[in-house]
Amino acid sequence: MPAAPPASGLGRQAPFGYSPGMQAHSDEQLMQRYGSGEMTAFEELYARYRGPLYRYFMRQLGDEPRVNDLYQGVWEKVIGARGRYRPDRPFKAWLFRIAHNHLVDFYRRQKPTTQIDQAGFLATSAEQESQLEQAQRKALLDQAVQSLPEDQREVIVLRLEGDLSLDDIAALTGVGRETVKSRLRYATAKLKQAMVT
């Protein structure tokens, strides 16, 4: 499995010594090296996925304190499992599977208040949209993603942030490949429409 591309979306990388051209080691190799005690390997791995993972939660929830909790929980799980990680398993798919499971657990715990929070987020999002006129397209995109149904939102975020294949998304969400493709198609159409309007 190829390592995550050094996309521009990774954002600030200087504190972790990561640069886009630095792909000498695959994710799996880095995780293995961290498992054998190399802290620099974890720093490099963290630099690769801190942005995509954070935005994965941000797109799903939009609530920063909760996103911070879930984001931190996923990395703690990765750290705790460093001795049990099998290099034959693609790291990126494994990481986002942990994130997906955290999100599902969160939804299960928060189900009664989800609707209220969603309404509050939309109101906040609307206020932000009026304040950030210069970043109108970004706000439109955020709002479009948030307005997607939960199942479609997850697959499109996994695809856009995690750059996961259809098979990986199907495996970690527990649905068939065709179902994933169908959800992606609907989500893409809605986002395109939102961006045009």
Next chain:
Amino acid sequence: MNEPRDDNLESDLDALKSTYRAQSSEEPPDLIDQAILNKARHSLESPARRPWSFGWIHGLTTAAIIVLGFAIYLHQPMPEQDEAIRVFKQPSPKLRDTESMREPLRIPSASAAAEPDQMPASRAAGERSSLKTEAAPSTLARAKAQVAETEEQRVSPLAAAAPAPESLSDDETGLEGAEKDAATEQPGPWLERILEMRRQGLEVAAAQELAAFRATWPDYPLPAELND
């Protein structure tokens, strides 16, 4: 093979991805970054600390094992062996006094297997082997067999070293009956005893006793009554 609709989906996704990533700038706060990295670093350091943090448990466990082992050793069934060793080492004041020598050799415990000299060798061996084999798993049976073996070892060398009373006295002195007594009796009392025998009319016995006296003390002067 990809269908045309798949190609459309991929191209739509690629276009969306470039727009999406260009506008995606959210990142975790620095504090969270630092917290996660610290946790990852601490996770690497913690295994090295573990032995130190539980060192006192290892020490306590070792001490407990030593104490327990010593206590078990003290509670082993050793008294019979100690008794056997004590009797075996007891000094024999007079080797000739075989009766007194044999008394402590009597087996303290009333085990039949403990008196191999009083039973046929085959029977003793049979009993010993049955003691050893019939209850091998049992600790009690093993202890009995061990005691029987110890007692056999104790009796055998003594029995060999302490022959029967008759043969012992014969071998060591080379004398018989009155000769043995004469060898140790002083001449004065011996002569008085001979004279007393004569006075009582035991002439033959007195003559024999006198002959023995002369053989023992050839130069000793005899009284006038015996020179006749």
